[in-house]
Amino acid sequence: MSQILRNIRAILNRNKDQHSIPVMDGNMSPNDALDRCAELAVFNASPDDMALDSDGRLHVSVGDRVLRGRPAGEWEEVAHLPGAAGALAFHPDGRLLACVSGEGLALISNGGRVEWLRKAGGQKLGCLTGVVVARDGTIYVTQGSCDTQPQDWVVDLMQKNTSGLLIRVDPTGREAEILARGLAYPGGVAITPDDSQILFSESWAHTLSLCTRDGGGRRKMVRNFPGYPSRLIPDGRGGFWVCLFAARTHLVELVLSDAEFRTAMMAEVDPAFWIAPSLRATGSYMEPLQGGGIKKLGVVKAWAPPRSYGLVLRVNLDGDVIESLHSRVGGTCHGVTSALPCAEGLYVLSKGHQRLVMRQRGGLADA
Incomplete structure (x- = not known):
């Protein structure tokens, strides 16, 4: 009956976006670039995002802390927060903006004083996933879900929630308004080079969209990614780096299409062993997709169906993929949640393997 209903919907909604998994070929061809x-650093907790201050010092959100330092050097604690620290950005006035799970947006002054933005339009901001600041100091944030917190993103995907928000905050950080509702887990937000438009991702819809600074004129720039897009970072050449924290698989897509099976799985199976994407495969024999990754000569097949994956794409403003950096099955740079251009090249943060790595300037994403 489910198959019959899907066929009927496909006939009646011919113009609806199709979300079959696109093939990774051309500029998205798998490689071992990541x-x-x-390797620059290994953290003892899961890192999430990065930002550079006006002096070029790197800040990384790790667990419930924000650390500052220079890669391969010493790290110092800048802030200890009451929840897991996520997206980071710097305001033109020098304040550090940090998204904190279950709490909201922390605005941290140079002296360490913290102000909070906890609500927008009466909605608690407990699942902020992205933050960016325009030239005039206006802040834009994304709330992934109004139903879950960031650490429960797998639950949100399995529930197929679409309660995400795009929010505009005045430069003081005290007043906020909701520009868009009903988004499918917006995981990242950025501003176009001319400072006129907002770019945001929707992880569960596998899309990248543009809108004006007031939320109007929304249109899709990329309609279908092969993974789940999250953070967006300007590449310095008019385009953007897009971090995809996991790759899509046909098995997970099948589970998402079967409400009865999915509901039973969530009720009866440990979440660690759900048929769902992961930031890092543990290698447990109880994990799904083990059969597709059987070792031969001691090596896991790189082309096996991925339980976890590492992927960063560079796209232009036409939505074309210019370049891709991969860490395939069996790799050590999975669950990428942040990338950041620097003088030496590109910093990449692997939340799955808790590593900070750098792709040196001039490096090629060759196989």
Whole structure:
């Protein structure tokens, strides 16, 4: 009956966006570029995002802390927050903006004083996923879901929630308004180089969209990614780096299409073993997709169906993929949630393997 209903919907909604998984070929062809990056740091908790201050010092959100330092050097604690720290950005006035799970947006002054934005339009901001600041100091944030917190993103996907928000905050950080509702887990937000438009991702819809600074004129720039897009970072050349924290698989897509099976799985199976994407495969024999990754000569097949994956794409403003950096099955740079251009090249943060790596300037994403 489910198959019959899907066929009927496909006939009646011919113009509806199709979300079959696109093939990774051309400029998205799999390679080992992320695994070939130089390792700069390994953290004892899951890192999430990065930002550079006006002096070029790197800040990384790790667990419930924000650390500052220079890669391969010493790290110092800048802030200890009451929840898991996520997206980071710097305001033109020098304040550090940090999204905190279950709490909202922390605005941290140079002296360490913290102000909070906890609500927008009466909605608690407990699942902020992205933050960016325009030239005039206006702040834009994304709330992934109004039903779950960031650490429960797998639950949100399995529930197929679409309660995400795009929010505009005045430069003081005290007043906020909701520009868009009903988004499918917006995981990142950025501003176009001319400072006129907002770019945001929707992880569960696998899309990238543009809108004006007041939320109007929304249109899709990329309609269908092969993974779940999250953070967006300007590449300095008019385009953007897009972090995809996991790759899509046909098995997960099948589970998402079967409400009865999905509901039973969530009720009866440990979440660690759900048929769902992961930031890192543990290798447990109880994990799904084990059969597709059987070792031969001690090596896991790189083309096996991925339980976890590492992927960063560079796209232009036409939505074309210019370049891609991969860490395939068996790799050591999965669950990428942040990338950041720097003088030496590109920093990449692997939340799955808790590593900071750097792709040196001039490096090629060759196989």
